[in-house]
Amino acid sequence: MASGHQPDVARPVTAPDFLLSRPTGSLRTQGALNSFTDPADAALALRSGASGLIVGAIGFEPDAPAALVEPDVVVRVDGPLEPPAYFRRMRTRAHVTREIPSSSEHRARVSTAIAGVRSGEIDKVVLARAVRLSADQPIDPHAVCAALIDSSPAADGYLVDLSPAGGVHAGCVLVGSSPELLVRRRGDLVECHPLAGSAPRSTDPVADQAAGRALRASGKDASEHAFVVESLARALQPLCTDLEIPDRPTLTSTREMWHLGTRIRGRVADPRTTSLDLALAVHPTPAVCGTPTDEARRLIAAIEGERGFYAGAVGWSDAGGDGDWMVTIRCAEIDADRSGAIAWAGGGLVADSQPDDEVAETGAKLRTILRAFGAS
Template sequence: MADDDLHHDAVFLLSRPEEHVYASGARHHFDSVHAARTHLDHGDSPAIVGALPFDLRRPCSLIAPRDFRRRPGRWCRSPATADVGARVTAAHPEPEQHERHVADAVRAIADPCGGMSKVVLARRLSVQATSALSPWDLAARLAARDHAGNAFAADLSAAGSEYEGHHLVGSTPEVLIHKRGDVVSCHPLAGSAPRSTDPTADQENARRLADSPKDRREHGYVVEALASSLAPLCTDLEVPAEPTLTSTPTMWHLGTGIRGRIADPGTTALDLAAAVHPTPAICGTPTPAARDHILSVEGDRGFYAGAVGWCDARGDGEWMVSIRCADLDPDGRGLITWAGGGIVAESDPADELAETSAKFRTVLSALDIELPA
């Protein structure tokens, strides 16, 4: 299967700086991690690919493909140049309401009986295009705009009739889990600041983020939770004491590279992804309280803030956090995209709104549209 044949019967793509992975055909569909994992154990398929939802109590979309390929280097496909005529048709919630949601969350965090230290709140935009866009064309547009070539597309049909023909497409910078042999690594991102086209202002934004007590505390929750989840599964675990700056074309982030060795050789990348998801980077802490707050405010997130990735028959694989993404309708003309931010006691509603606006730029710029004021 050549890269240009992806649009025929492709079901999955993940482009990363070091390699790209794609799969075609669907031998079997699975709506749960357990069912997919059992199938993988039987050795009937080369891999499992697909997406996990934000709330693992909801159906997954996991596929045992007929054809599974790994190729060195980032995925290279020239994006279509035709104007898709996309425009934002609705915001959920409207900007002012999102600020009120943030203020409510700050009060809940400050309440000693509230049970939350952090919660990640998101808003979503509905987008309509006049010309149909395939998931692979949208992925190519996103990859072309990302300095590392990050892009993904996953068929969501395995999650049931509600998602038949839908695809999750995005360009995420965040590694949830990466496993090769007995080595596991992840690179959580939490704490963000927008990029600027002015080099001086851009470096100042980075410096402020690196020195921000609020953002460092928010980042610390994520690192602590991941280390706690991975420690029982590893013989040793390396967790740096200080975060470093990570950049995308639109955002600065605080990031920490975590690395360990798996104790049980039977533990797969899919097992690890299910064990650590959702992290405080996209949910909050403690997880049950934060998740319940999110669901009460936003409703079902679907596959936004879930995970997208693959696991081969040896147990190796990579799962990315599904942010900077969109749910593309079967007709290729409608999509929903999300952007969120971590809320802690020091959060300012106006700043949090601005952060989501900056994060929307990843998907919207690939469609040549600007976020309305």
Template sequence: MDGFLLASPNGVVRTTGTRIAFDAAAAAASALRAGDTELIVGALPFDPRRPAALCAPEQALHTAGPWRPAALPELPEVRVVSEMPSAAEHMARVAKLVEQLSDPEQPLRKVVAARSLLAEAAAPLEPEVVAAHLVTRHPRANVYAVDLTPAGRPGETLLGATPEVLVTRHGRTVTLRPLAGTLPRLADPGADAAQARELLSSSKNLEEHAYVVEWIRDQLAPVCGTLTIPDGPELLSTPEVWHLATPITAELRDSSITALDLAVLLHPTPAICGTPTALALDTICDLEGDRGFYSGAVGWCDANGDGEWVVAIRCAELSADGRSLRAFGGGGIVAASDPHTELVETTAKLRTFLGGLQCAVPD
């Protein structure tokens, strides 16, 4: 895929071609400020120390309203061929993290632990066709497809349907809606409603969510004159899970701070990394290796500094030949976490992406 797509419920940004490629956010931000480009699009990796996949596109189109694909071609069969790590190994990792987090002498308070499934397609998958199936299945999500060539991964594509907006900036107004704290949806309506109430009153999930909100407050306070944060989170639902969400608004002191600057300032949040950030990041890299662009950020920023960045979750990385993809799911671990519950949560999250491809996810 030689381009970029971010289809949000309120608008679609689509680009083709690459005029200038950037593997570092700082270089992309400098090009915007110098007037070398009117638009930057692409993805930031989970680990900010690794190469980004950003570019100044050759052509761009920004339209209002949701994306309604004109056609929905049939997808080839997709099946899971391996788990990394296995379900048992993931629960063992979580148990070890819980033990570590329960030690009052150490500073780590939260770590997001993830696992992935490797799937193979019977014929090459077209990124735009996959994205069309995702937006049809998840019309309220932010569906994205990003060429990873600028990061030194020619022909590979990041694809996903995320419910989480990292940050938007329009003029001096900044909006965010962090998600942290999750329970799977249930088939029975009564049980599902009880599940939602349980999430909203869960001390474990409220603790996990509070880390994220307080961290965002601390990050934005130096650059924002006003910051409006509700006293507690609200519920957000997807077909697969319930989330705790907090809508946040702020006003920038300095209008020269762009949406890309804000994305770099805020990423990675404790929602997809942990607390404290640097220690959680190193812990994840030691446990999991390179996450690539899973739980990174996807978005755009124009010459006015306006833009939108979403959190790259509910996603997969598609190989250059279109035949294999690696899908990811994770969950925040705190001292009160239960390993089996955390496994179930990652399974529900993996179904967001793989379910869009009619691919069964092992329990």
């Protein structure tokens, strides 16, 4: 059975089409006054004042259709969202039916990509794999999102109706819990928090702390992280003043993973530049693509094919410029008929990467979304 709930609790009539839960402030919306498949059109609508707020998701590829809307009903919350009891009581039950590709094939792909890095063809590339999930009963996206928010130490979670993108995404819903802030703007203050360089956590406290220390000391992971920070700095330079970039990353964590992270701060140079403009300027970062960007994108397309909304951006921006955009990771796209879903996880590859470690890393990252689906 995919899900169940207590019969004395009614389903909320205000279940949102979009939500983004963050510890620093959250937003949920219903309805659409306008929709946009081209992010540039949405950004123009904000700058011109034609739209007061844009919410939704942007795909990995710059020419992929987006799922962005000007919502009808908006609810803002100062802290994280509190999932309704109805969805919290539901238990999704799905199972993995297919790996895309298999672990052995992913290992072979990783080996080929690492060889390309070592030969100088590319500095870094991020390769992902996916798993296909199926359920006997319809999956409720809001129940999955509630489980993601509740299992996140920071109550991070998002849900996006992808119908505005049309095509294969019509009726589908994107859910996830991303720890990675692509860009945030409040007033003239701009912040990014890229994550690159990761290690699985352990249930043993001693081993877990040792894994964190090893990550912090890892030259391979420091190199991988540096590519991301340098790329973001270059992208932000024309748009921001007073950029503050720490010399060294710090250790951050989710329930499943340790990450190296760097908080980049600055001030927007032109007040007309919205958070959506900033997101489009920095996306995709080497944390989900690679460097050089064009070469990495071509390699990903050749090896993986289309990513769709995975490794894109999800968030919101208002006409005043404020907004939050998260990197679309730790996510799944739920089918329009709610019979199944596809979930992704990726890892960055540099010259010192080891194929077995990379396969293990994607497996650890998948645990976030698989737990929310009641799968293993």
